[in-house]
Amino acid sequence: MQRWKWNRKKPPIFPFLVLILLLFIAFSTLHSEHAIQRIHEIPDHVHNHQEVSSATFVKPNFSGHRKQAPEVLDRFSRCNSTVEYSGKKIAWRGDSRQSGRRRVRSESCDVFSGKWVFDNVSHPLYNESDCPYMSDQLACHKHGRSDLSYQYWRWQPHNCNLKSWNVKEMWEKVRDKRLMFVGDSLNRGQWISMVCLLQSVIPADQRSMSPNAHLTIFRAEEYNATVEFLWAPLLVESNSDDPVNHRLDERIIRPDTVLRHASLWENADILIFNTYLWWRQGPVKLLWTAEENGACEELDGRGAMELAMGAWAEWVSSKVDPLKKRVFFVTMSPTHLWSREWKPESEGNCYGEKDPIDIEGYWGSGSDLPTMSTVEKILSNLSSKVSVINITQLSEYRKDGHPSIFRKFWEPLQPERLSNPSSYSDCIHWCLPGVPDVWNELLFHFL
Numbered sequence: 316m317q318r319w320k321w322n323r324k325k326p327p328i329f330p331f332l333v334l335i336l337l338l339f340i341a342f343s344t345l346h347s348e349h350a351i352q353r354i355h356e357i358p359d360h361v362h363n364h365q366e367v368s369s370a371t372f373v374k375p376n377f378s379g380h381r382k383q384a385p386e387v388l389d390r391f392s393r394c395n396s397t398v399e400y401s402g403k404k405i406a407w408r409g410d411s412r413q414s415g416r417r418r419v420r421s422e423s424c425d426v427f428s429g430k431w432v433f434d435n436v437s438h439p440l441y442n443e444s445d446c447p448y449m450s451d452q453l454a455c456h457k458h459g460r461s462d463l464s465y466q467y468w469r470w471q472p473h474n475c476n477l478k479s480w481n482v483k484e485m486w487e488k489v490r491d492k493r494l495m496f497v498g499d500s501l502n503r504g505q506w507i508s509m510v511c512l513l514q515s516v517i518p519a520d521q522r523s524m525s526p527n528a529h530l531t532i533f534r535a536e537e538y539n540a541t542v543e544f545l546w547a548p549l550l551v552e553s554n555s556d557d558p559v560n561h562r563l564d565e566r567i568i569r570p571d572t573v574l575r576h577a578s579l580w581e582n583a584d585i586l587i588f589n590t591y592l593w594w595r596q597g598p599v600k601l602l603w604t605a606e607e608n609g610a611c612e613e614l615d616g617r618g619a620m621e622l623a624m625g626a627w628a629e630w631v632s633s634k635v636d637p638l639k640k641r642v643f644f645v646t647m648s649p650t651h652l653w654s655r656e657w658k659p660e661s662e663g664n665c666y667g668e669k670d671p672i673d674i675e676g677y678w679g680s681g682s683d684l685p686t687m688s689t690v691e692k693i694l695s696n697l698s699s700k701v702s703v704i705n706i707t708q709l710s711e712y713r714k715d716g717h718p719s720i721f722r723k724f725w726e727p728l729q730p731e732r733l734s735n736p737s738s739y740s741d742c743i744h745w746c747l748p749g750v751p752d753v754w755n756e757l758l759f760h761f762l
């Protein structure tokens with residue numbers, strides 16, 4: 316797979332998934348299941364943790380125009396050479412004030428610990444066909460899924476109740492504001508869910524959607540409010556920042572700058588960030604801003620994610636006034652690529668799954684625990700400025716919630732594929748209505 320290039324008439328909305336599928340297709344025909352697993356769970360190289368005493372710290376610079384602006388990364392960018400990671404780290408000051416956490420409510424009750432309850436009275440919160448902004452990648456019923464119970468589950472925390480969703484109240488919370496989701500296609504799914512949840516009470520002539528681009532904007536005149544999605548799958552500047560034309564085979568990032576995206580997100584009032592799966596595809600090339608000869612360093616995905624989150628954290632800690640701006644971080648969205656994890660000895664994936672997993676505390680191999688603890692460490696130093704929406708455990712239970720084969724596919728599928736549905740199932744994204752609606756109910760609970 317050389318350059319990743321889209322030449323279809325309709326630009327696909329979820330290129331990441333298509334890559335996964337192509338890798339799936341390529342590898343499952345060439346190699347055994349073992350090879351596929353390598354693609355999904357590339358063991359990160361042993362993280363070259365240089366001790367702090369010898370590490371160089373690089374300070375991100377958010378002051379706008381750089382003197383000799385380094386070349387902007389795009390899908391044509393190349394490294395002139397690649398060397399081992401030098402051990403440079405991002406300097407960011409955390410939040411010394413450990414009191415005044417935003418996660419007030421979670422102190423008395425952890426809403427992320429609970430269970431799924433079948434409730435076809437309260438859920439779904441909207442009908443798939445009533446949402447004009449629904450994506451063909453997520454509209455599972457429309458694409459042939461006939462078991463609809465995935466729409467009927469409500470999240471019930473163990474020790475309290477979630478605030479019940481109220482569309483008018485949500486609109487009042489965003490009146491005169493910009494609500495912006497920033498991240499990858501999972502975050503885009505949550506944004507589509509939010510738009511579907513909110514749009515029903517706005518007359519068709521008083522709402523609009525800007526074309527699908529780096530920044531996509533849903534606007535409601537009556538509330539003078541927008542619900543936006545910014546494509547920034549790695550948070551920092553990268554060669555994957557074009558939502559349609561980007562590369563996945565050689566990811567290059569500028570680990571020390573979020574400026575390209577931050578210039579678009581900085582004026583939003585409520586920000587919801589995520590990043591995870593794009594760091595799970597093997598080593599990442601680092602092109603530091605001060606590097607003048609195009610020499611890259613190479614680092615495993617987890618280490619690169621830590622650098623990128625450091626640059627993001629420095630932006631949050633230096634730019635966010637918690638009285639004026641709310642910032643949320645959504646934790647990693649689990650995948651269900653290996654049914655043997657919940658059904659020992661079985662061969663499939665999420666295809667054909669109709670019910671949630673009911674093993675309390677179930678955790679699949681797709682949700683990397685070392686990554687989670689890195690993320691937790693960073694977020695705990697920002698706790699007065701960032702609220703965590705910890706969706707990982709609750710979504711782990713929902714092996715039934717993925718589109719599997721019931722979505723639009725961009726590549727024509729060969730008959731051999733079609734006769735083996737799990738070979739092309741999407742077990743990464745989530746059907747709507749479904750699991751991401753609950754992520755938004757959690758957001759509503761904390762707003």
Ligand SMILES: *[C@@H]1O[C@H](CO)[C@@H](O)[C@H](O)[C@H]1NC(C)=O
Binds near residue numbers: 374376379380383
């Ligand atoms: C940040 O960039 C600006 C513009 O290039 C420059 O004037 C300033 O000195 C830089 N600040 C730091 C801390 O590097």
Ligand SMILES: *[C@@H]1O[C@H](CO)[C@@H](O)[C@H](O)[C@H]1NC(C)=O
Binds near residue numbers: 407410
């Ligand atoms: C985060 O907080 C811990 C303890 O509160 C501290 O030891 C650590 O240096 C902080 N890290 C950063 C990057 O601020």
Ligand SMILES: *[C@@H]1O[C@H](CO)[C@@H](O)[C@H](O)[C@H]1NC(C)=O
Binds near residue numbers: 436
């Ligand atoms: C809800 O589920 C129950 C039990 O499965 C069923 O009897 C009932 O008809 C369902 N109601 C709706 C509105 O789907």
Ligand SMILES: *[C@@H]1O[C@H](CO)[C@@H](O)[C@H](O)[C@H]1NC(C)=O
Binds near residue numbers: 440441442445
């Ligand atoms: C979905 O559609 C059904 C049948 O048209 C209707 O009874 C139900 O109230 C709708 N639900 C929502 C949340 O709009």
Ligand SMILES: *[C@@H]1O[C@H](CO)[C@@H](O)[C@H](O)[C@H]1NC(C)=O
Binds near residue numbers: 491539
């Ligand atoms: C609309 O919202 C913006 C902030 O997003 C605010 O500056 C502006 O005054 C609002 N307009 C009206 C007419 O209230």
Ligand SMILES: *[C@@H]1O[C@H](CO)[C@@H](O)[C@H](O)[C@H]1NC(C)=O
Binds near residue numbers: 386395607608609610
């Ligand atoms: C790579 O090297 C060439 C020739 O030395 C130079 O023109 C180019 O700018 C370099 N690339 C980068 C990204 O610096």
Ligand SMILES: *[C@@H]1O[C@H](CO)[C@@H](O)[C@H](O)[C@H]1NC(C)=O
Binds near residue numbers: 691707
């Ligand atoms: C999210 O919850 C899990 C337990 O379900 C926990 O292990 C993890 O540390 C939490 N993550 C964050 C960022 O708080």
